[in-house]
Amino acid sequence: MAVSKQELKRRACEAIDKNRDKIVALGDSIFSEPELGYKEFKTSEKIKKAFDEMGYKHQDGVAITGVIAPLKGKESKLRVAVMGEMDAVVAPGHRCANKETGAAHSCGHNCMCAGLVGVGYAFAGTGIMEELSGDVVLMAVPAEEYVEIEYRNELKKAGKIWFLGGKQEFVKLGVFDDIDIMIMQHTSTFDGTGVKGVCGGTGNGFMGKLVRYIGKEAHAGGAPHLGINALNAAQIGLMAVNANRETFQDKDHIRVHPIITKGGDLVNVVPADVRIETYVRGANVDAILDASAKVSRAFKAGADAVGAKCEITDLPGYLPTIQNYDLFDIMYENMKEVFGDEKFVRYENTAGGGSTDAGDISYLMPMIHSYFIGAEGIGHSENYEIADKDIAYIAAAKCLAMTAIDLLADGAELGLKVKANFKPTFTKEEYLEKWGLMTK
Template sequence: MTKSKRLIALTAKYEKLIYETADYIWKHPETGFREWNTSAYMEEKFEQLGYTLRKAGDIPGFYTDLDTGRPGPKIAILGELDSLIVRNHPEADPETSYVHACGHHAQCATLIGVAAALKEPEALEGMCGSIRLISVPAEELIELGYRKELRQKGIITYFGGKVEYIYRGYFDQVDIAMMIHSGKLDEGKALAVSRGSNGCVTKNITFEGVSAHAGGAPQDGKNALYAATCAINAVNALRETFPDGEHIRFHPIITEAGLAVNAIPEVARIESYVRGASYESILTFNNKVNLAVSGAAASMGCKVEIDDQPGYFPLNNDKNLSLVIADAMREVAGPDSVDMDGKWGTGSTDMGDLSAIMPVVHPHSGGAAGTGHGSDYYIVDKELACLKPAQCLVVAADMLLKDDGALAKRVIEESSPYFSSKEAYLEAIDRLFMKREAVVYNENGTVSLHYCK
């Protein structure tokens, strides 16, 4: 029996544990930076397996290192803790509307399977280097107001869990990172590997007008809601100027729009992203959006504060690492089980931030049904969504770290991440921070727009 087949069998021994983990976390969803119960459950399982954990402490999550005892590269295998908010999902928490409608509970189960298999006595035979297992919070970029509060309190610096972990040094000395996200694939496929996906900047936009009696004296007011809707329409008018290949997205929600129907709304708030396929396109088109927003506010005589925060860097799956994970899944699920689709995704993930500084791969497994982030999303095949990804990641780790880490070293040597260091990456994303009053009414009656740095 080959080493890969032995590892596949070792992981399968923990099928019950894997599925129990998925079921528990599905029933106890929590959103980003609130995953205290989920993290505690994962911590307990890891400690029962014999791991010593480095806990984040003031936010959920942890990591642990498994050393082979022989020098070599360090690879990271990740699982995400957080849920979504989908109010009309049949199994959403009745109080919070939280639900794992993107399958992160399956990732946690996969990570438990990897951790259990790698603790088997023969699992690390022939490997060099070390493996860092990371349980990370807050991948879904939601509840921006809450994350802004955490930042103001000094608890976090960045809104995404992996970005925050990069900043805190939890990925220092890591050479390669990989994880598998559950999804809905074509029949017979166990894994799909894309080229990558969009990055984004997050936006909190506050329009300030003047309140007045909506029926008796609307002429005395300045309608912040109208300023917000004008801004949305102004950006909509820009959409045909967004180049197709850059995959620009702007999708706002209005989170406040007045407090009483008989008063002109004095304050309106919009929350949104600007997504794009490259760092440069995000910078360029975010400025165009800010200009449209500022001009719309000025046209209504309102003020507007634009508060931009770095969201996620575009994900670029490493070509060599993509081939490794594909070969590993073929060992697990058969020669025709992988779809190297080469597509570009228009969602965003903070795995992209890791791809900016090291080779990563973030493919999708099968096993899900329904629409991601939708009310009909479920894991319907735990073997495809949880067990096979765990087997795949264990086999991939062995492929990378056997033979004195020859394959891992090749991946590292031939990779070309966007930045040469964590410091250069952090400096670049920090340029996306901007908070300013974008419309200034001058004493001479003119208006100035300050919509970019």
């Protein structure tokens, strides 16, 4: 006789509660030792150790640091990936910032790792997988934050990666070839409403740009007339970008936010090598490409103004997120159950300014990226803290596990329906060619 979904969910939540201290300790440990993308070696080891303790076989070194643990159901009608991101951002003033790199978990990815491992505990020795008509694949993924663009571009040149984002690289490596649905969550900060969980919201996509101005060195005090000042070219280019902002339409949510990563070599030498990294974000691909062309034109104008050269490298960023409301409906009901009252859960369809490589996955398969309100402070800043670990670590793990059960129980009926309702924007091959700019 089949075990009911409610009983399976009860077992999962009980197992997560039983292992609460381990889950919290893992989340806190990762928070205290932040690592940037494609460098998450300590984090990867911690996750592997947890999987080993649960008896899960796993593959490591996927896209340099990624870890994948497949859990088999009684049959394999569907495969559901549960993902957690391992990387940090740069916030040098944070109390737990890495003193050498400035890395800090000011975006809650440590909670995603804790939630991922929590899902592992939910299915370890509980008999749940033996009742499911599909597989659960636990995935710890590197490099969601699109940072250190120049460093990652060098990894690309060396053939170690193709994409700068970890989930994108997973697509290229074939990790998603046999995956039907992907579910994940993200920690968010308190907004004063008392809401603990959010289903909905859309994310921008973006293009990444590396800009290099090449001038001519000369003595900055004695003979500046003999040089070509690349920093002046960059300043003019940045002002030219600003002059285009009024042409960006509100509906497209365009954001351009460059940083100068190198302003010259020596204070008494005319700068001849100046470098900029930037995103061009937007709510749809056409708007991103249009704004990207304007930004490139503006940067080049700065070089023309002083007789410098301008080299621009465009890199595939992330695609705008396509939300799957079938999955939102499922997650929403589980959030209400875990939090005990619908007043603690919000369902929304507003546009956010951030971006994620989960957006790329949403063009290939049904995907959910839900939010758990367990942090305080400002994201990506020095004052970001995990304020409610029962929400950020434990409730998140429960809702992910319960959603996976909903999708795969009862002959995977609900999961198969979600899959049948989904129409992909790209095949894998189309994605790699059109967005990843990969040609055979």
